Amino acid sequence: MKRIFVIFTTISLVFTACEKEEEIIEGCTDTGSVNYNSNATNDNGSCKYNLSINFTHTIDGNPLEINQMIYTNTASQNYSIQTLRYLLSDITLHSANGTSTLLDEVHFITISDPSTFNLDIQDLNSANYIAISFTMGLDSLKNITNNYLNESFFPSFSWPDFIGGGYHYMQLEGDYTTALQGYATHTGGTDGIDFSFTKHFPISLNIANANTIVIINMEINNWYSNPNIINLTTDGIMGNANKQSLLQANGIADVFSIFYPIK
Amino acid sequence: MKKQALFLLCSVLFFACKKDLAPMSGCTDNTAVNYSADAITDDGSCFFFSTTPFIIETPSGFPEMNIPSNNPMTVEGVSLGEKLFKDPILSRNNTQACINCHQQNFSFSDPNQYSTGIDHIQGIRNASALINIGWNTSFNWDGSSLTLEEQAFEPVSNPIEMHNDWKVVESTLNTHADYPTLFKEAFNIDYIDSNYVVMAIAQFERTLISANSKFDRYLKGEAQLTVSELGGYAIFNSEKGDCFHCHGTQMFMDNLFHNNGLDPEPFTDLGLGKITNNASDNAKFKTPTLRNIELTAPYMHDGRFSTLEEVVEHYNSGGEYSLTVDPLMKKLGVGLQLTNQEKQDLIAFLKTLTDNNFISEK
Numbered sequence: 001m002k003r004i005f006v007i008f009t010t011i012s013l014v015f016t017a018c019e020k021e022e023e024i025i026e027g028c029t030d031t032g033s034v035n036y037n038s039n040a041t042n043d044n045g046s047c048k049y050n051l052s053i054n055f056t057h058t059i060d061g062n063p064l065e066i067n068q069m070i071y072t073n074t075a076s077q078n079y080s081i082q083t084l085r086y087l088l089s090d091i092t093l094h095s096a097n098g099t100s101t102l103l104d105e106v107h108f109i110t111i112s113d114p115s116t117f118n119l120d121i122q123d124l125n126s127a128n129y130i131a132i133s134f135t136m137g138l139d140s141l142k143n144i145t146n147n148y149l150n151e152s153f154f155p156s157f158s159w160p161d162f163i164g165g166g167y168h169y170m171q172l173e174g175d176y177t178t179a180l181q182g183y184a185t186h187t188g189g190t191d192g193i194d195f196s197f198t199k200h201f202p203i204s205l206n207i208a209n210a211n212t213i214v215i216i217n218m219e220i221n222n223w224y225s226n227p228n229i230i231n232l233t234t235d236g237i238m239g240n241a242n243k244q245s246l247l248q249a250n251g252i253a254d255v256f257s258i259f260y261p262i263k
Numbered sequence: 264m265k266k267q268a269l270f271l272l273c274s275v276l277f278f279a280c281k282k283d284l285a286p287m288s289g290c291t292d293n294t295a296v297n298y299s300a301d302a303i304t305d306d307g308s309c310f311f312f313s314t315t316p317f318i319i320e321t322p323s324g325f326p327e328m329n330i331p332s333n334n335p336m337t338v339e340g341v342s343l344g345e346k347l348f349k350d351p352i353l354s355r356n357n358t359q360a361c362i363n364c365h366q367q368n369f370s371f372s373d374p375n376q377y378s379t380g381i382d383h384i385q386g387i388r389n390a391s392a393l394i395n396i397g398w399n400t401s402f403n404w405d406g407s408s409l410t411l412e413e414q415a416f417e418p419v420s421n422p423i424e425m426h427n428d429w430k431v432v433e434s435t436l437n438t439h440a441d442y443p444t445l446f447k448e449a450f451n452i453d454y455i456d457s458n459y460v461v462m463a464i465a466q467f468e469r470t471l472i473s474a475n476s477k478f479d480r481y482l483k484g485e486a487q488l489t490v491s492e493l494g495g496y497a498i499f500n501s502e503k504g505d506c507f508h509c510h511g512t513q514m515f516m517d518n519l520f521h522n523n524g525l526d527p528e529p530f531t532d533l534g535l536g537k538i539t540n541n542a543s544d545n546a547k548f549k550t551p552t553l554r555n556i557e558l559t560a561p562y563m564h565d566g567r568f569s570t571l572e573e574v575v576e577h578y579n580s581g582g583e584y585s586l587t588v589d590p591l592m593k594k595l596g597v598g599l600q601l602t603n604q605e606k607q608d609l610i611a612f613l614k615t616l617t618d619n620n621f622i623s624e625k
Contacts, residue, residue, distance in 0.1 A: 067543060067586075082590050146512075149326040156517035160500035160507050173590035180584055182593025234594050236502025 030208060034123065047126045049207045053091065053119040055109050056217045057084060064220065066111060069175060073224040075231045079176040079183065081220065085110040086170035087153065088216070089138050090198070091119065093205075094131040101125070106138070108153040129205040132214060132258060136251055137169025137196035143189045163239050164192040172223065176232040183232040185223065187248075190241045195248045201258040215259040222255045223247060296451070312451040314339050317466070319397070322474030323482070324513030328397040331410065334462045336469060339449040344467025346445070347460060353432055354381050354425035361418065361464070364390045367622055370555035371471060376566035384423040387532060389566030392559040394621070395552055397469035400518045404548045404564040405534045411465035416457070429457040436460065473554050473621040474513070481615065482513070488615060495612025498605055505599070506578075506609075508591055509550045515616065520547040524582020524592040525563060532565065536587075545587050557617045571610045579606065 027040025028047035035048045057064040059071050059081075069080040091103045101124065109116045137143070143166035148154055157167045172185040189195060205212060224230040228246040237243040289302030290309035297310055314337035319328050330336060347353065348361045364378040365371040371393035377385040388404050396402070401409055408414035418424040419432060436442045436455045446455045449463060480486035488496065498504035509517050520535045526546065530536075536545030548564040562568040568577065581598035582588065588595075601609070 146324050149324070154326060155512035155514045156519050158507070158511045160511070162497060162500040175590065175593065179586075180593065180595045182590035184591055234597070236505065238502050 030126075032208070033126075045126070047208065048123040049126060049212070051093075051103075051121040051124050051207060052213045053103065053121070054213055054215045055088075055107075055117050055119075056215055057111065057220060058217055059220050061219070064111065067174075069179065071221065073221060073232065074226075074229045075224065077176050077232050079232055080174040080179075081111075081172065082175070083111070083171055083173035084220070085112075085153070085157065085168075086172075086218075087137055087157070087167065089135045089142060089196075091134040092132070093124075093129045094133065095127040096130050097127070099127075106142070106148065106151065108151065108157070124207060126208045127206075129203060129207070131200055131202050132205075133198055133200040134216065135196050135198045136256070137187065138167060138189075139196045139198075140189065140192075140194040143167060143194070143196070159188045159238070164189045169196060172220070181234055183234065184236060185232075185247070186236065186238050187244060187251075188238060190239060190244045193241055193244070195244045197248055197252050199252070199256050203258060203260055205260055213261065217257050217259065219255055219257065222253070223250050226250060226253050296447070314449065317341050317470070319469065319472070322472065322479075322513070325395075325398060325474070328469060329400075330397070330469065331412065334412065334465060336466055337449060339445075340463050340466040341470055342467075343445045343449045344463035344465065347464050348467050352435060352439070353419050353427060353460075355427040355431070356381050359425055364418075364424075365393050368558070369560075370394050370473070370558040370622060372559040374560065376561050376569075378424070380421070380423040381426050382422070386423050388564050389561060392551065392555060393468055393471050394473050394555055395514065396471065398514060398518075399549075401549065405538050406520060406549055407538050411468050412458075412461045415461035415464040415468075432460065433457055471621075473618040475620050476554065476616045476618040478612075478615040479513075479618075489611065491608045491611040492615050493612075494605070494608035495610065496615075498601070498609050499612055503599060504601070504605075504609060505591055506553075510553045515553040516550045518550070520544065520549050521589045522546040522548075522585060522587040522592075523578075524585070524588045524595070525567070525577070526585065527583045528585045530585070534564065543587060546585060547587060553613060554616045555618055555621065557614045558622065571613060572606070575601070575606050575609055 023041075025037075025039050025041045026044040027037030027042075028035050029040050029043040030036055030047045033047035033049055035046065064081060064084070066081055069078055071079050071081070073079060085108070087106055087108055089106045091107060093101045093103060095101070103121050104119055107116075107119050145158070145161055145165040148167065153167065157171070159166050159168050166189050169187040170185065174183060175181060176183045187195060203214070205214070224232070228250055230243070230246060230250070287299070287301045288304045288306040289299035290297045291302045291305040292298060292309045294311065295309035296312050297308065317336035317338050317340070319330075319336060321327060334340075351357050351360045351363075353360065359381050362371075364373045366373065369392070373390035376389060377387065378390045379385050391404065396411065402411060402414040408417065416429070419427050420429055433455055436446075442455060446452055446459055446463075450459050452459060477486050477488070481488050499506040509519070509521055511517060522545070530546045533545045535547040535549075536542060538544075551559075556571065560569055560571075562571070562574045568574045579599045579601050581595045582592050584595050
C-alpha cells in the first residue's frame with residue numbers, strides 16, 4: 001500500500017512539475033483582499049474588500065453624551081438629548097469609471113443600539129472611489145406608508161397618513177431650558193412634501209490592499225444653527241412644513257461630514 | 264474483517280433461528296413512527312411522522328410574523344398548545360390554567376387588577392392581554408422574556424402563579440392518558456420534555472390574531488366611522504393627542520418601552536430598568552397594543568386605571584415628572600388640553616378597535 005502511494009505521489013509531482021511552467025491560475029493575488037488566492041498566478045481583477053461605514057454623532061465637535069443638559073444652541077437655549085433615531089437611504093459609492101455601488105437602500109441608526117452605528121459592506125470590488133452619497137430620510141418614492149413593514153424601524157418610526165404618511169426621517173428628542181420641558185425635532189415628509197435631501201461628498205478612496213473605514217458624522221447642533229436659527233419648543237413640528245423646510249436647509253448646509261483614512 | 268464475517272454469520276444464524284420460532288412481520292423502516300425492531304418482513308404498515316403546517320395569515324399593515332425556525336407552526340402543535348393553555352394540569356394543585364388569568368372574553372387578559380395564584384397570592388402587575396403577541400419582540404411588561412417559548416416557562420414555576428415544578432409537570436404529562444400521543448403527533452417525541460410544552464403553548468399563542476375590528480373594516484371600506492369616531496381618529500394621529508408615536512400603525516404599538524409619567528421618583532416598580540440594570544430604563548414599561556383596549560381593563564402595568572376615561576385623563580393632565588419620563592410626555596403641568604368632546608371622541612375611536620370575533624372564536 002505504502003509503495004503504491006509513493007509511486008503515485010512521485011508520478012504526480014513529475015506531472016505537475018512539467019505542467020507548472022505553462023499553467024496560469026487566474027484569481028485574486030492581493031494578500032490584503034478577503035478572497036486572496038495563494039495559488040493564483042495572474043490577477044484577474046476578482047479581488048474583494050470589506051468596507052465599514054461608521055456613523056458618529058457630535059455636538060460642537062465633541063462626542064454626544066446623552067441625558068445631560070450641557071448643550072446650548074444658537075438661540076441660546078440649553079438642551080439635552082435623550083433620543084436620536086434616523087434613517088439614511090441610498091448610501092452609494094461612486095467610482096472613477098462612472099459606475100456606482102449601492103451599499104444600503106435604508107439604514108436605521110438609533111443611539112440606544114450601538115450595533116446600528118456600523119454598516120459593514122463585504123465583497124466590494126476594487127476600484128478608485130471618488131465620491132460617497134446618501135439621502136437623509138426617504139425620498140418620495142420610498143417614503144410610503146407600510147413600505148418597510150419588515151425593517152427594524154417598523155412600527156415605531158411610522159408617520160401618520162393624516163400628515164403625509166410614510167416614516168419619520170429623524171427623531172431627535174430631549175429636554176430644553178428645564179428638565180420639565182421636552183422638545184421633539186421630528187423630521188419627515190409633512191403633508192406629502194419631500195423634505196429628504198441627498199449629500200454628495202467627494203472622496204479619494206482606493207480600497208485595494210486594506211479594509212477601510214468611512215465615517216459619516218452628524219453634527220447635531222448644526223440642525224439648529226445655519227443658515228436658520230431654530231428655537232426648541234414643546235410644540236410638535238410634524239405638521240409644520242415651514243419648520244421642516246428650515247431644518248432641511250440646515251441639514252443640507254453643514255450637519256453631515258465625512259472622514260476616511262488617507263493612504 | 265474476519266470479525267465482521269463472524270458477526271454477520273452469527274446474525275444470520277440468530278435471525279434464522281428466530282424466524283423458525285415466530286416469523287415476524289411489521290414495519291421494518293427505522294425512520295417510521297411504528298418501526299418494529301423485531302420485524303423481519305415488511306407488511307406495508309409503516310407510517311411516518313408528518314404534521315400539517317399551520318398557515319398564519321398576515322393581516323394588512325403587519326410585518327411577517329417572526330416564528331422561531333426550531334418551532335414551526337403546525338396544526339397538531341397549535342391544537343396541543345390550546346389544550347395545555349386551558350388545562351389546569353400545569354399548576355401544582357391542578358386548579359389553575361393559563362386561561363384563568365388570560366380570559367378570552369377580556370381579550371385574553373385578567374379583569375382583576377392583579378391576578379391571584381394558586382396559593383391565593385397576588386402579584387404587582389396586571390396580566391397582559393394576549394393579542395397579536397406573535398409580533399412582539401419582547402414579553403412581559405418589563406421585557407424580561409425575549410421569546411414566547413421562554414415566557415411560557417415562567418408562570419408555571421412562579422410561586423405566586425401556578426407554583427409548580429417543571430419536573431413534576433413533565434412526570435404528570437408523561438403518565439397522562441392523552442398527552443404522550445398528542446406530543447408524539449406534534450413533535451415526534453417519546454418523552455415529554457418541558458421545552459416541548461412551552462413550544463406548543465407558544466404556537467397556540469401565535470394564533471391569537473386580531474385584525475377584524477370596526478376600524479379594520481373601515482380601512483377596507485366595509486364600515487363607516489361616526490363623526491365622533493373620525494374626530495378621535497384625527498386626534499389620535501395629531502401631535503396634539505400624540506397617541507401615534509407609541510401606538511402607531513395598524514399594530515397600535517411600537518414594540519418599545521417608555522415611562523409615560525405615571526409616578527414621581529422614587530419608583531416602586533423599576534420595570535425595564537430592573538431587567539437591564541440601567542437607571543435610564545427605570546419605570547419604563549412595554550407599550551401594549553390598543554387593539555381590543557375596550558376589553559382589557561384595568562389599564563397600565565399595575566392596572567391602576569379602571570376606565571379608558573381615567574387613562575385619557577392621565578395623558579391629558581400631563582403626568583408626573585421623573586428623570587426617565589419620555590420627552591413626548593413632557594408637557595408637564597400643561598398636558599394635552601383636550602376638550603371634553605375631544606376626550607369623548609378619542610375614546611369612541613379606541614372602541615372601534617374592538618374585535619368581537621376574536622373573543623367569540625373557539
